[in-house]
Amino acid sequence: MRDTNIGWGKVIVLGEHAVVYGYPALAAALDRGVTIDVVPTRGGSLRLSVEAWDLKLEASDGPRRLEAPDANPMARGLSAIADALGIGRPSLSLIGEAQIPPGAGLGSSAALAVAIAIGLAKHHELMLSDDAIIEAASASERILHGKPSGIDVALAVHGGLGVFRRSTGLRPFSAPELRILVGPSGAPRSTALMVERVSEVTGAAATDERLTELGGLTDVGATALLAKDFAALGVAMNRAHHVLGSLGVSTPQLDMLCQVARDAGAWGAKLTGAGGGGAVIAIAPRQREAAVLAAWKQKGVNGFVATVGG
Numbered sequence: 001m002r003d004t005n006i007g008w009g010k011v012i013v014l015g016e017h018a019v020v021y022g023y024p025a026l027a028a029a030l031d032r033g034v035t036i037d038v039v040p041t042r043g044g045s046l047r048l049s050v051e052a053w054d055l056k057l058e059a060s061d062g063p064r065r066l067e068a069p070d071a072n073p074m075a076r077g078l079s080a081i082a083d084a085l086g087i088g089r090p091s092l093s094l095i096g097e098a099q100i101p102p103g104a105g106l107g108s109s110a111a112l113a114v115a116i117a118i119g120l121a122k123h124h125e126l127m128l129s130d131d132a133i134i135e136a137a138s139a140s141e142r143i144l145h146g147k148p149s150g151i152d153v154a155l156a157v158h159g160g161l162g163v164f165r166r167s168t169g170l171r172p173f174s175a176p177e178l179r180i181l182v183g184p185s186g187a188p189r190s191t192a193l194m195v196e197r198v199s200e201v202t203g204a205a206a207t208d209e210r211l212t213e214l215g216g217l218t219d220v221g222a223t224a225l226l227a228k229d230f231a232a233l234g235v236a237m238n239r240a241h242h243v244l245g246s247l248g249v250s251t252p253q254l255d256m257l258c259q260v261a262r263d264a265g266a267w268g269a270k271l272t273g274a275g276g277g278g279a280v281i282a283i284a285p286r287q288r289e290a291a292v293l294a295a296w297k298q299k300g301v302n303g304f305v306a307t308v309g310g
């Protein structure tokens, strides 16, 4: 097991929403995420605080309380992780440090859940496999997001870059270094609501041609990335953003942020994650990156560059 209790943030480069219906998604862990320090306390229950997110809560008492509709979902998620590990409610303070914003489509909740699962497992000297950590963290993700595909948790545990499918999990591949510009829009959104919207629009049919196209774009993009054809990857990203818009998960703000990135010289730009708010990503020739970040800044968005692959 790793030295630091860390769960990595992630970006989905191509394939979000379609991945819920079994199609592949190309995704990469960010070089940042959430870390957890486990501090024993005298008495009290299992507590969690993440100052950067203004988050402070206590695990609910037991499985019964997990069903209480009024319980804070994050508290229920924490309890679900403790229950999956079979550790009861130890007197511990979990102190989180987050280098990614919450609720921005960057996998913050999965990163937190994974960091907690690793921290608690280590503290209790449980020698857990990655799969067991994934299972514990997924118990929390199901409470927060309904029926997640599992892509966030897989990347939060494994890091790196790869193609994820519901049926096979994450298949890492070694890709050339890719610099992704990430622009958190600051607009809140709900993954569960966006997944529900796509289900309504498509009749939850995996054969819907928009979902099929998104899945195909993952293959096109992954091939382009392996060939270092970033321009072709950008074209696939632009098309994916358009298709996601037709599924009702973009917003005028996300469209605008993608357009200003393209106007500033990006090869391609799209929303990433569930949409409805959250973040956009762009890839651009190195000499245009500053212009893209400046264009976002003018629109009130503090973007950053994440290096993945390589």
Ligand code: PMV
Pocket (backbone or CB within 6 Å): 015, 016, 017, 018, 019, 020, 104, 105, 106, 107, 108, 147, 148, 149, 150, 151, 152, 191, 195, 272, 273, 274, 275, 278
């Ligand atoms: O926005 P996020 O980080 O919650 O990503 C959601 C990705 C979806 O494909 C929309 C849902 C899923 O479970 O894969």
